[in-house]
Amino acid sequence: MNKRDFKKYVESVGDSACSSMVDVYETVENVDKVKVANAVEKVIAAVAAAKSNADVTFDKGVKAFDSLAEYSKEKKNFYRALFKKIYEDFYKDLDEAVKEFNSAVPEDVKEENKQASK
16 A cells, blocks of 8 residues: 555545544534544544654665665654554554543433444
8 A cells, every 4th residue: 555545545534533523523412522522522533643644755765775675664664654654553542532522422322322222
């Protein structure tokens, strides 16, 4: 996945999560609106951080290495590690937002959803 596709992916996941949270905010009675708003803010911040971190570049040139092959190998390893870390951080932040969101939903609504999904 290239940088552009990664950014589109992160944005899509964030949009989907925020959309679901806003739907609950607007339609569920007795939902803790402050917690839902905080969860949405966390998702937006996670998306922004992931997109910003994806703009990091490999800071060494070909001349810093003995060969073009060594440069290419190191550059590839750098980007692989970078995007793995960004991906992990993004999902860690997203999980925290979802946990806060879930704590905002009343228990009776959670039970209704469990029964409806069976």
